[in-house]
Amino acid sequence: MVVILKQKAKKEEVVNLIDWIKKQGLDVHVVEGASKTILGLIGDTSKVDEDAVRANDIVENVRRISEPFKAANRKFHPDDTVVEVCGRKIGGGNFQVIAGPCSVESKEQIKEVARDVQASGAGLLRGGAYKPRTSPYAFQGLRAEGIEFLLDAKKETGMPIVTEIMSAAHIELFRDVDIIQVGARNMQNFELLKALGTLNKPILLKRGLANTIEEFLMSAEYIMAGGNENIILCERGIRTFETATRNTLDISAIPLLKQLSHLPVVVDPSHAAGLTSLVEPLSKAAIAAGADGLIIEVHNDPKHALSDGAQSLTPQQFGEVMDSVKRMVEFEGKHF
Amino acid sequence: MVVILKQKAKKEEVVNLIDWIKKQGLDVHVVEGASKTILGLIGDTSKVDEDAVRANDIVENVRRISEPFKAANRKFHPDDTVVEVCGRKIGGGNFQVIAGPCSVESKEQIKEVARDVQASGAGLLRGGAYKPRTSPYAFQGLRAEGIEFLLDAKKETGMPIVTEIMSAAHIELFRDVDIIQVGARNMQNFELLKALGTLNKPILLKRGLANTIEEFLMSAEYIMAGGNENIILCERGIRTFETATRNTLDISAIPLLKQLSHLPVVVDPSHAAGLTSLVEPLSKAAIAAGADGLIIEVHNDPKHALSDGAQSLTPQQFGEVMDSVKRMVEFEGKHF
Amino acid sequence: MVVILKQKAKKEEVVNLIDWIKKQGLDVHVVEGASKTILGLIGDTSKVDEDAVRANDIVENVRRISEPFKAANRKFHPDDTVVEVCGRKIGGGNFQVIAGPCSVESKEQIKEVARDVQASGAGLLRGGAYKPRTSPYAFQGLRAEGIEFLLDAKKETGMPIVTEIMSAAHIELFRDVDIIQVGARNMQNFELLKALGTLNKPILLKRGLANTIEEFLMSAEYIMAGGNENIILCERGIRTFETATRNTLDISAIPLLKQLSHLPVVVDPSHAAGLTSLVEPLSKAAIAAGADGLIIEVHNDPKHALSDGAQSLTPQQFGEVMDSVKRMVEFEGKHF
Amino acid sequence: MVVILKQKAKKEEVVNLIDWIKKQGLDVHVVEGASKTILGLIGDTSKVDEDAVRANDIVENVRRISEPFKAANRKFHPDDTVVEVCGRKIGGGNFQVIAGPCSVESKEQIKEVARDVQASGAGLLRGGAYKPRTSPYAFQGLRAEGIEFLLDAKKETGMPIVTEIMSAAHIELFRDVDIIQVGARNMQNFELLKALGTLNKPILLKRGLANTIEEFLMSAEYIMAGGNENIILCERGIRTFETATRNTLDISAIPLLKQLSHLPVVVDPSHAAGLTSLVEPLSKAAIAAGADGLIIEVHNDPKHALSDGAQSLTPQQFGEVMDSVKRMVEFEGKHF
Structure with a gap:
């Protein structure tokens, strides 16, 4: 200093x-x-x-001359962290695609999407039960019932599930969830981070809309300081002056995070751009830049989706994107 | 639409x-x-x-052609909302200065600052008990004990107190707090906003680092949709490319919020700039632009402050700023 | 509308x-x-x-519902534009790497770099003769003499040359330059754009630091409206709140520009990040996202470079990056 | 360092x-x-x-520990620079309002506006002859003829004139212009800045859309390094994620520029917000923050203006704004 x-x-x-x-x-x-x-x-x-x-x-x-983070710092942990859940590995050469709808809407919907994305090669199922919505009048998610439906889909397909938590008060409801997601708006909800630090369960931590890479790693450090070192970092676009895309995917964050930290990095091309036509090129770019996984929105009926339909792929479109993704993962010498 | x-x-x-x-x-x-x-x-x-x-x-x-907010919309509530707490009014021509340290550090410290800022004309006392800090290794606040110390200071000086909440789980501890503050990082912590909507207590809602004016009003709408209409909006600077100041005070937000909404608007010049030398000019500018109040950091020993010392005024500096503030408030035809 | x-x-x-x-x-x-x-x-x-x-x-x-640009609009020109210079093609499946030092410093230096980058597979030579520098006290380039040295290097290697123009008053000096570059700071120097519109020579137009994709295409439109349709668009990073990288490479701009326009798109990974360690991953990501070329800084002695040394590769590092680039270009089905 | x-x-x-x-x-x-x-x-x-x-x-x-600018640095020139033109002083306690239309459209129009704004108290007349427009198809200004019309209006009213230059090639046409304006898009058109450095005429330098305060002062330094020290700095809003206003007025830039430099600072509330309803509150805020002047758009027929009508005041609105401005200037102890 x-x-x-x-x-x-x-x-x-x-x-x-x-x-x-x-x-x-x-x-x-x-x-x-x-x-x-x-x-x-x-x-x-x-x-x-x-x-x-x-x-x-x-x-x-x-x-400051040295980085303020320790547990997340590659200098002190040179080897890649590999997060493993139900036999699926992320990091250290292992690649995973997490797919599913923005919101869980019904038991049938989530099961159908699960079967579809599994058929195309997704390893984990995502779906929002608790939904952070800008408007109090918008659909807020099925909440506890949504988690039940996800668990039903897991039972049928065997896919581990990823879903977002919005309050430490809900932790008990997430006990059977495989990976708990912290959304961009909660990246600096420090009370939530501390609570998650006491769990023994992987956390998918999304970068905040206007947070620097250092702040992002400091939020991972919050969870790790509590003893939970199973963190997956997720770049999902930052807020800039550009309005042609919903957010600006910070592609440089991928190699930088990999240099600074040993934690795996996944990318969310759906939220980053907010445009279905960009999901494939951004997925490929993310893999080429070193990402360890992707999280992609897929809906079996996007035009009637209750949230974020504009950026959701149909199962068929997802299948086409996965063909590209598989080839690129193989080209990069990583494996599913 | x-x-x-x-x-x-x-x-x-x-x-x-x-x-x-x-x-x-x-x-x-x-x-x-x-x-x-x-x-x-x-x-x-x-x-x-x-x-x-x-x-x-x-x-x-x-x-969208119409604004998506209703309860906060001036179109449907043309008259200014006046928030009143312990006889202090904010809004509708009434001006208040909220002052105090970034963090409550001890019973003596907060009492001393309270007496000092009251002597200079502050109407309400602020002080952080729960502190959102980027690093898990930084001082996290005295928490419940900090609130006790604030209440002691209130007992002695009669000043109503304003302090930040970081989780809905703490609401019970805030039952005697006069105004509950929601910090910038929690502006879209929707579970917290919903919980605050059920209270009958004024909320000071700070604008998020990268949130638009519309999103800011939608977060107010979240609280109001629950039945609590006592909201004070607080502009505290947004994150931009400029690094000479900690944040960029969005001075235009003041008249815009006053046009779009009936809620009172206060400004935090301390966090907006992060530089003590800018507190006075930004305070004056805020009043000239139509603000209904200010929230200013004052510390009796800034060089040993446990957080955010760089932007805190000494009680003497605060006294000088208040001289300017009083003249400007009077010039604008508002009253304390 | x-x-x-x-x-x-x-x-x-x-x-x-x-x-x-x-x-x-x-x-x-x-x-x-x-x-x-x-x-x-x-x-x-x-x-x-x-x-x-x-x-x-x-x-x-x-x-506005329709795009305000016409000549640059893919709707009216569905086929890819292919820019050709001295037998090198850019666009429509043709890929090119433009490489060389930030500044031309001497005849020997530019010849040596030219030979080095040509040996590694670069098709065109870049080098700054006129340098836009933030400080009036920094090295401003060799100017006219720098162009002479570039032409010497072209004579020896056969590589077409790309160099930046800073004023319409210098156009006569650029008559033998193969591709004229317009830098980010001059993207909206409309008098310069109009002057370039009257030439019959390819223009490499860099996106401004804080310009939207629409403004970028409108600047291309300025040149095209004058009759010169040989435009190469260059994404080189935008200015955001993130300070870990010099700029934020807007990777989404590549597929978006390709959708909206028929013009070829190249990417400058050196200026985008300002870090040599990111040149390879960003180059690969750019190709994966659909870029038609790259422009990369290479210096034979970066530690004594007169400008922008921090982001320059050594010829050996460039050779390694080119190995990756060639594989990725082939994987994407494009050809040099 | x-x-x-x-x-x-x-x-x-x-x-x-x-x-x-x-x-x-x-x-x-x-x-x-x-x-x-x-x-x-x-x-x-x-x-x-x-x-x-x-x-x-x-x-x-x-x-870097010391500022990279010297001539513009207050440390080496502690006294305020006062720019004087035709008896009007700006800086050092002297305040001026520069008013007029975005574009000069006809001899009658500019004369009429000149008389109107002079009657309300404006000291200098502005009007665009050369217009930087995003679209090549938009009105580009009357150019040389526009300057003639401005000089006619000066002859009739005695008001010194301020107008924007877009290329060093036009300098000869600006020989009778009193203050030459450099627009935001040309703040880093270094060839233009160098050319203006050789003149003996005040320059109104606008801050670029995405330029830091340090870069702004370095551009002033470019002109000063050439020998012309008559610079007026103009804050006109920066580009951020907020879309409710055209730009975000960086009000903190005013006191910061005054601390770092001895040059006078004026504010353009019309371009900063892009909304007529914000011109008055932003003008008052700018004066309260320490500005030495304002530059305001006024049009005698905004609904038929050929450019930027949305932010232009009518002469009557301008008169009302001037009433506020005069009171605030007097309150701040400055004089016209």
């Missing part, structure tokens, strides 16, 4: 600041420049509160 | 779509253009699911 | 507006809704000035 | 780097941390090329 002092800093104030830093177990090197003085902090700075340092009257700025 | 059809739409498909829309209780006018056909939907479209319409194969795009 | 009227619009005013629109050669259909009236404009609306319509007192909003 | 080295850096490489830096006339202090080594560069680093340093294999990152 580098602390840049203001030009007007008095000698006595600088000495006081250095003492205060040293009391936190760090060593300090002073560099006096032509116009400014900087302090180099030496030691484990991951627990130093940048803001507390910055609050000092004589401090102009603080620059 | 206007539905734009694809060029390739077949007559039969168009007829089916029109039938389906009519079944939802709406009337449809067809406009056949040179290259495209558009449908004009007539009736109460606030509950029509845009995505369900867009999911139809022959639909190219859907444009 | 759909015109949404304000609720308070008087009948007489509406009639006047309709008359004014009809005078511009369009037909108007009126849809009277529950709370609002909308007008559907029928005919060739590409030349109607949205702002002029919006300026009318009774108009609340205007929505 | 602080240079952070990679963990793997070898001693010999570090010595070589230090030698190379010292050859550029700087001194280097080495700080060896627990996991990383940093170098503190001492001396005048404003001309050190960050990218050249970053290009070194062993460099992980470079952080």
Whole structure:
């Protein structure tokens, strides 16, 4: 950590600041420049509160040099983490496609979609039971009943299920869910993250709409700090000025996350673009950039979908996308 | 609502779509253009699911013409809402300053700050008991004990208190809190919003980092749909490419929110800029743009603050800012 | 084009507006809704000035339904445009890699890089003679002499050259340049675009830092409206809140541009990320998403580069990237 | 400047780097941390090329500590610059309103608007002769004839004129223009900036759509480096994800620019919001935040304006805004 002092800093104030830093177990090197003085902090700075340092009257700025995350950091865990659920592996060369409708609408619907996507090669079934909707007047999901329907579909097909949690109060209802998804809007719902950290169950953590890669990894760190290290990171597009697509898929996030962290990375091309015609090219691009999996929306009757129909594929379209996906996964030397 | 059809739409498909829309209780006018056909939907479209319409194969795009919020909409409630708490009014010409530290750190600290900010003219006391922090290793707040300390400070000074909630599970602990704050990261924590909708207590709702004005009002609508209409909207800066300030204060949001909604609007200049030197000019600008109040961070010892010290004012600096604020409020014809 | 009227619009005013629109050669259909009236404009609306319509007192909003670009529009030119220069083709299944240093620094340097990148499979040579630099104190390029050195390198290797123009006043100096590049900062330098429209020479048009896909295509339209239809579009990253990469590569822009337009699309992974370690994964992703070419920075001595060294590959690194690129191009069924 | 080295850096490489830096006339202090080594560069680093340093294999990152601008920097010129033209002063407590139509459309139009805005208190007349339009099919301005009409209006009213230049090739036509405006899209048209640096005439420099405050000041530095120090900075809104307003007025830029630089700052509330109803509140907010002037669009017949009618005020609306503006300017202790 580098602390840049203001030009007007008095000698006595600088000495006081250095003492205060040293009391936190760090060593300090002073560099006096032509116009400014900087302090180099030496030691484990991951627990130093940048803001507390910055609050000092004589401090102009603080620059962190090491990453503030530890458990999620590849430097300390060079090998890829492989998340395994019901025999399906994600990460370390293992690739999975998670598919299903935005919302679970009925027992028949979810079973039918499950059979369809399984036939095309999807390894896990997704479906929303609790739905985060911008409008209080929009369909909010079947909630507990939706999870029951997902479990029915699992019983029939054997596919492990992935579904989104919106509150720590619902954790008990998710005890049979295979992978719990944290949506983009809850990426910094820290109370929820802490609660999930106490579970022994994989978490699919989606990147927030306007969160940096560092914040994303810090949210994974929240869960891992609680003891749950089974995290799958999910890039799903960020919010920018561009309106031609619903969000802007940050394709660079994939190789960057893989460099910075050992956790597997999956991509959601459906929400990233909000356009069915982009699901195939974005899926291929994600695999080429190093993704460990995809999560794709499929609906057996998109035109009557109760949410997000615009970006859902029909089972037939999904089959065509999967043909491409399989070829690209093989080309990249990964395996299902 | 206007539905734009694809060029390739077949007559039969168009007829089916029109039938389906009519079944939802709406009337449809067809406009056949040179290259495209558009449908004009007539009736109460606030509950029509845009995505369900867009999911139809022959639909190219859907444009909403009326705002999707009702309870928060000034069109249906032309008069300003005035939120009142312990005799302090916000809105409708009434102005309030809410001040206090980012985090409650001790009983003495919060009492001292309370006395200081009250002496300078603040009407309400703020202080974080539950703290949303990016890092799991940063100070997380005194939590329940922090609320106790705030209540002690209230007992001594008579100032109503404002503090942030991070989970619906904590609501019981907030029963004596005067105004419950929802932070930017929880603006779309819909389960929390629903729970707050059942209370009979004012809610200070902060705009999310990357949320549009419409989404902001839809989150207010979530709370109001549950029956709680005591909402104070808070603009606190949005995330943009500019890094010279922590966030970009969206000053235009103030007059726009006042035009679109009857709810009072307060501004947080401390978080918006993240720089103490900008608190005064941004406070003045906010009042000039029509704000009904301010929420300002004040710490009695910013250099040892446990969070967000960089943007906190000392009590003396706050006193100077308040001199400016009072003159500007008076100039604008509002009253404390 | 759909015109949404304000609720308070008087009948007489509406009639006047309709008359004014009809005078511009369009037909108007009126849809009277529950709370609002909308007008559907029928005919060739590409030349109607949205702002002029919006300026009318009774108009609340205007929505364009058809794209405002014609010459660049795939609807009117379904076949891919293939740009050809010195026997190298770009577009329509033909793929090219353009490589070279950010800045031309000396005759020897550019010749050496040219030989190196040609040996690895690059088809065209790039190099900056005129350099847009944020600081007036930074190296501004060798200018006219830089073009001479590029032409020397072309003479020796036979590689066509691509270099950036910064002012219409320099056009005469670019008469022997094979492809003229317009940089991101000049994407809306309309006087320059108009001047380039009168040439009979391919233009590589880079997307601006904060320009939408529609604005990008409108800038291509500027050049095409002047008669020069040899345009290559270049996605090079947009500016967002994320700071881990220099820019955010908008990977979705590739398939979208290919859908909307018949022009070839190349990608600049070097500027998009600003990190050498991302050049390979982003190059592969771009090809997988449908790109027709790449433009990559290569420097024979990056640590002494006079500009943008951080993102330049060494010739050896470039060779390794090219191995990946060639395999991916072949996998996608395209050819050099 | 602080240079952070990679963990793997070898001693010999570090010595070589230090030698190379010292050859550029700087001194280097080495700080060896627990996991990383940093170098503190001492001396005048404003001309050190960050990218050249970053290009070194062993460099992980470079952080600049001093601002890279000199001529525009308040540290070296503590007193406010006052730009004066035909007796009108801007800056240092002097406030001016520049008003007029987006486009000059006819001699009568511009004269009429000039008389109207002068009667309401505007000190300078603006009007676009050369118009940067997104579409090549939109009205491009009257060009040279437009400047003639502006000069006619000046002759009649005595108001100095402000108009936008789009190419250095047109400079001769601007010889009688009082203040030359550089539009947002040309803020980094460096060839144009250099050409304007050789003139002895005030330049109104608008901030680019997606340019940081530092880049904005570096563009001012370009003009100043050429010898022309008469620069007026203009904040006109930046591009963000919010679509309710055309751009997002960055109100914090006003006090920040005033802190960092001695140059006067004016605000364009018309383009910032794109909505006439926001011109008054944003004008007041800008003055409260410390602006030295405003530039406002006024049209005598907005509904038939040839460009940007949606945001133009009628002369009567402008008169009402000016009443507010005058009171606020007086309240702030500034004078016309």
